[in-house]
Amino acid sequence: MASTEQEAAPVEPTPPKQVLYCQVCTFPVEYCEFGSSFTRCKEWLQKENPALYDKFYSEEALQAKIGTLSLEAQEKLEKDTAKKEAKAEAKADAALKKKMASTVTIKRIERNKRKHVTAIHGLEAFDVDLKKAAKFFAQKFATGASVTKNMQGLDEIVVQGDVSGDIVEMIEDGVGLLKNVPKDNIVEVEEKGKKAAS
Amino acid sequence: MFKKFQPSADVSGQVSVKSSVQRNIRASILSQWNINPETFEQIWPKKEPLTLVKCREHISIYTLHGEPLFFQHFDGPFFPTLRLLHKYPSILPMVRVDRGAIRFLLAGAHMMCPGFTSAGGSLPPADAALPPNTPVAIHAEGKEHAAGIGLTKLGTEEIRKVNKGVGVETVTYLGDDLWKIQQL
Numbered sequence: 001m002a003s004t005e006q007e008a009a010p011v012e013p014t015p016p017k018q019v020l021y022c023q024v025c026t027f028p029v030e031y032c033e034f035g036s037s038f039t040r041c042k043e044w045l046q047k048e049n050p051a052l053y054d055k056f057y058s059e060e061a062l063q064a065k066i067g068t069l070s071l072e073a074q075e076k077l078e079k080d081t082a083k084k085e086a087k088a089e090a091k092a093d094a095a096l097k098k099k100m101a102s103t104v105t106i107k108r109i110e111r112n113k114r115k116h117v118t119a120i121h122g123l124e125a126f127d128v129d130l131k132k133a134a135k136f137f138a139q140k141f142a143t144g145a146s147v148t149k150n151m152q153g154l155d156e157i158v159v160q161g162d163v164s165g166d167i168v169e170m171i172e173d174g175v176g177l178l179k180n181v182p183k184d185n186i187v188e189v190e191e192k193g194k195k196a197a198s
Numbered sequence: 199m200f201k202k203f204q205p206s207a208d209v210s211g212q213v214s215v216k217s218s219v220q221r222n223i224r225a226s227i228l229s230q231w232n233i234n235p236e237t238f239e240q241i242w243p244k245k246e247p248l249t250l251v252k253c254r255e256h257i258s259i260y261t262l263h264g265e266p267l268f269f270q271h272f273d274g275p276f277f278p279t280l281r282l283l284h285k286y287p288s289i290l291p292m293v294r295v296d297r298g299a300i301r302f303l304l305a306g307a308h309m310m311c312p313g314f315t316s317a318g319g320s321l322p323p324a325d326a327a328l329p330p331n332t333p334v335a336i337h338a339e340g341k342e343h344a345a346g347i348g349l350t351k352l353g354t355e356e357i358r359k360v361n362k363g364v365g366v367e368t369v370t371y372l373g374d375d376l377w378k379i380q381q382l
Contacts, residue, residue, distance in 0.1 A: 013237040014236075014237045016240070016285035016286060019285065028343045028372075031300075031304070031343075034301060
């Protein structure tokens with residue numbers, strides 16, 4: 001259907017409009033003032049595109065903007081923005097702290113006398129794609145490795161065979177996918193004589 | 199619709215779309231949006247396969263090489279994603295809200311009638327009035343780009359007359375979870 005129309009009318013396609021998105025809050029730059037990181041957005045824009053910065057944040061532009069709103073409403077808006085910003089910052093801080101506090105547990109589980117599996121838990125806190133990491137381990141150690149849910153219902157990687165030492169080493173060296181994992185957060189655990197028979 | 203949307207939890211499956219279905223989609227989009235086939239060819243070249251991402255509550259998002267292009271709720275009209283709308287602003291009819299409403303729009307609220315009828319807002323003129331349940335681009339006073347996409351709950355003439363309550367339901371807006379997903 002589309003093709004017949006195309007032949008009939010050789011219209012030039014309209015080129016897409018280029019929109020400058022803020023690298024800090026991902027909004028189009030004119031909406032930064034409603035985001036939660038306005039101060040940082042402003043700094044970024046000033047560095048990146050001074051002309052646009054002047055357009056939005058020069059004295060005149062601010063005056064023109066205030067003109068359309070009552071003074072009270074403007075004040076309230078500013079207050080709200082500041083509050084929102086503080087909140088977002090606190091949230092980001094808390095998230096970072098939590099990330100730094102979270103641990104990667106490497107558990108060696110005895111499956112059968114002399115046979116072990118290694119369960120790695122907590123990698124996802126450090127932006128590791130579990131599926132990819134499992135694949136990587138499987139390839140590296142030439143064994144089976146999979147992402148499974150453990151008893152708490154959390155995702156972990158289970159690698160067949162006792163590879164706990166190697167994995168600790170890999171994290172310390174920061175191989176490929178694991179480069180964001182801080183080595184101080186690793187905990188090694190050994191589990192023997194499981195209760196739940198599988 | 200996308201205020202809370204986690205790809206890990208809300209996506210139930212991805213399939214590539216049959217070519218006959220793709221043809222249907224293309225035809226219906228061309229009839230629904232204000233866009234000529236040549237321009238649409240740029241957005242979605244004919245040879246490229248489209249992927250359907252099925253989500254909870256019968257939302258289907260269509261992606262091209264992992265990038266969401268448009269979505270649909272049940273068998274409703276197709277909505278472009280906000281990023282696509284920014285590139286081609288003319289594909290949806292435009293309504294504008296006043297400055298006071300931006301804050302609420304970016305928090306995901308539905309747009310109330312007075313926001314359109316006050317000094318800062320604007321609606322299409324009477325000879326181009328929109329019926330209810332039309333996808334619209336929600337622009338904001340003093341801003342160049344759209345801040346959200348909505349579905350009219352009342353006809354535009356009715357909005358003027360009633361001037362109370364929800365006029366346009368917000369479907370997606372700047373900073374919601376669909377906006378944050380750049381790759382699916």
